[in-house]
Amino acid sequence: MLKEDFTRYKKLYRENLFDNVIPFWMTHSLDKRNGGYYSCLKTNGDVYDTEKLIWLQCRQVWTFAKFYNEIERNTEWLNIAKHGADFLEKHGRDKAGNWYFSLQEKGAPLIQPYNIFSDCFAAMAFSQLSKALNNENYTRIAKQTFENILLRQSNPKGTYNKSYPGTRELKNLALPMILSNLVQELSHILDETTVKDQLTSVKDLIINQFYNADKGIIVENVGPNGEFVDSFAGRLVNPGHGLETLWFLMDVGEKLKDPKLIEKCANIVISTLEYSWDKDHGGIFYFMDLKGNPPEQLEWDQKLWWPHIEAMIACLKGFYHTQNPELWQWFVKLHDYTWGKFVDEEHGEWFGYLSREGKVTHDLKGGKWKGCFHVPRGLFNLWQLMDKLEKMQEKKVPIAQL
Amino acid sequence: MLKEDFTRYKKLYRENLFDNVIPFWMTHSLDKRNGGYYSCLKTNGDVYDTEKLIWLQCRQVWTFAKFYNEIERNTEWLNIAKHGADFLEKHGRDKAGNWYFSLQEKGAPLIQPYNIFSDCFAAMAFSQLSKALNNENYTRIAKQTFENILLRQSNPKGTYNKSYPGTRELKNLALPMILSNLVQELSHILDETTVKDQLTSVKDLIINQFYNADKGIIVENVGPNGEFVDSFAGRLVNPGHGLETLWFLMDVGEKLKDPKLIEKCANIVISTLEYSWDKDHGGIFYFMDLKGNPPEQLEWDQKLWWPHIEAMIACLKGFYHTQNPELWQWFVKLHDYTWGKFVDEEHGEWFGYLSREGKVTHDLKGGKWKGCFHVPRGLFNLWQLMDKLEKMQEKKVPIAQL
Numbered sequence A, B: 001m002l003k004e005d006f007t008r009y010k011k012l013y014r015e016n017l018f019d020n021v022i023p024f025w026m027t028h029s030l031d032k033r034n035g036g037y038y039s040c041l042k043t044n045g046d047v048y049d050t051e052k053l054i055w056l057q058c059r060q061v062w063t064f065a066k067f068y069n070e071i072e073r074n075t076e077w078l079n080i081a082k083h084g085a086d087f088l089e090k091h092g093r094d095k096a097g098n099w100y101f102s103l104q105e106k107g108a109p110l111i112q113p114y115n116i117f118s119d120c121f122a123a124m125a126f127s128q129l130s131k132a133l134n135n136e137n138y139t140r141i142a143k144q145t146f147e148n149i150l151l152r153q154s155n156p157k158g159t160y161n162k163s164y165p166g167t168r169e170l171k172n173l174a175l176p177m178i179l180s181n182l183v184q185e186l187s188h189i190l191d192e193t194t195v196k197d198q199l200t201s202v203k204d205l206i207i208n209q210f211y212n213a214d215k216g217i218i219v220e221n222v223g224p225n226g227e228f229v230d231s232f233a234g235r236l237v238n239p240g241h242g243l244e245t246l247w248f249l250m251d252v253g254e255k256l257k258d259p260k261l262i263e264k265c266a267n268i269v270i271s272t273l274e275y276s277w278d279k280d281h282g283g284i285f286y287f288m289d290l291k292g293n294p295p296e297q298l299e300w301d302q303k304l305w306w307p308h309i310e311a312m313i314a315c316l317k318g319f320y321h322t323q324n325p326e327l328w329q330w331f332v333k334l335h336d337y338t339w340g341k342f343v344d345e346e347h348g349e350w351f352g353y354l355s356r357e358g359k360v361t362h363d364l365k366g367g368k369w370k371g372c373f374h375v376p377r378g379l380f381n382l383w384q385l386m387d388k389l390e391k392m393q394e395k396k397v398p399i400a401q402l
Helices: A002-028 A054-070 A075-091 A116-133 A136-152 A174-185 A192-210 A239-255 A259-276 A305-322 A325-341 A374-394 B002-028 B054-070 B075-091 B116-133 B136-152 B174-185 B192-210 B239-255 B259-276 B305-322 B325-341 B374-394
Strands: A047-049 A109-111 B047-049 B109-111
Touching: A002 A054, A002 A374, A054 A075, A054 A116, A054 A374, A075 A116, A075 A136, A116 A136, A116 A174, A136 A174, A174 A192, A174 A239, A192 A239, A192 A259, A239 A259, A239 A305, A259 A305, A259 A325, A305 A325, A305 A374, B002 B054, B002 B374, B054 B075, B054 B116, B054 B374, B075 B116, B075 B136, B116 B136, B116 B174, B136 B174, B174 B192, B174 B239, B192 B239, B192 B259, B239 B259, B239 B305, B259 B305, B259 B325, B305 B325, B305 B374
Parallel strands: none
Antiparallel strands: none
């Protein structure tokens, strides 16, 4: 039965990607007049806002370049990636090479470069596109941006940091988490020692400091030595973030040939899901408080598309590596919830935001934080993993206990 | 029948204030060891976080000082107000006299003074307390803080402003809105011309620029000349904010002897409620988009305590001035929703946050944004207005059409 499962899911993800998701962005997102992409798109694809968020511009460049590099040499995809990269190259940076947070439709800067993740996604985009085109200019942009990230990493917000220095120092998960993926993405343009050192350092940091062994989950902020800090930020859990981190780290484990890391991550996937699954209505909570206090975020109990697709990848990757049946069971549970709630077969792409009870709260497919990224990347990863599992079955490689 | 209604509501509000709300804060919020107040309190009053937000410290000082000044010379209330003021005077400001955004439990600064509303609520608190004690030092703090607000008002966020200058200039409602109340609060320590000029200027700004006559609502952000700007910020509607502004402006109308302003505001109360009332589940939406697009805020459809109590004040004040029966009908509808959903007769105070469907989402009575302010101020205002209406009825002053 199981091989049929792999085949069935593989077909489903591939078809949803090709028939439902890629066409949505190809049809609705290109700004042919001004360059770049629209990301604020209603359910049916209509543009409802023209702001160009650097995160989402970069992520769409990355997605189309990645698919050109790894699925097929489709020049239409390559042209879409270049269309975004041209706009970004022309308008995206200040004079010091920092990436703005957002631009207006024609490219004039709207929001200052206060957010280091704009730079992270820019490095990711230009590095992936440089692979497609062997373009030295794109390689240079990716490298310079990466070097700038490393320079800024001790105080990423710079003068926009509102914390009073010294009272309550906290380290945040997001940058090491993104680096654990970004360094792998850039491995073809960085020297091998840098790659190995960076990956070793971020995985140690995350596992030794951000992983809370008592609760079996990854937290968002810790004290200077990884200690728990009893404050809103110190108690904050973002389960989707943790789950995304865990599959990044499983890939780091493959790269560093560290099967223990992979096994550890696979186990934390299970404990994270046990911790964050809504027993009453299904789905993964957006935010939680480590001590069970009321979270600061009003939207804490909403169900968002990206934690669910990242959770599916984390489960399936963990299952591929460990064949632990609990991961397969969680995967099926997540798939059923996700497929029933987020997928929009009528208009393409997925809904992004549900109430706790699972009702769509936002009539959109894209906005200031949702663009052409998590869904296509997720479907691609899930399809590839199902393909590997299918091949393992064909070769009679044992998939234990099922 | 109507006089009995006024009497019944008056009794209800007074009793809820005295038996249910004031005791909650007196019992649970005082930090007797370090000074100041705890505001992060669970449903039952337990402290779940010790951060001291300047907004909430100031607002609690104001509430207890106000009640001492206007309800009764209760020295316990006065001591509670002084308890907060002492802590604020000692720890609240940087060297330039700007008010921090938050402090840790013992008073060390946590978040820099990026937020001008900390200063607004500090001026309000010290001014009200100076009235109680005739204390020159408190008067001086209130005055200096007010002058500082006026100096900072053209760029309130200072170096923390992330907008790139010149691309899309927007004016925000919040500061003129708060000034329309603060200047009245400070009228005993400002000269008469300043009071009159400031109030005239802010009411003109709000009515001529932030009021969108097409939709009959007040918006949060407009262009330099009051024009509509088609962006997330330009389309943003916060109905509770609008309704609170409207009762501030009715008081401005009384002060400036401008009955037309009062009548206009009373009419906008009705159109705002028609615009923002959730026809499916009842209650006022937290955020809306002027063009009906999906709002940026994930929590847009939640129902919060403060818009409902501010809406009740706006309706009842409008009804008191105009005797328009539509305002009474809206008042009754709001009362019924609010009393059924937010009041917690078991533990005291009110719940703060409901889902769209009206279910409590946060097990708390106070947090980073909810403290000892909207509920007691609202109950006091409603009680006083019911008392005035009752007296009008006794004197046979006609209350038209009912």
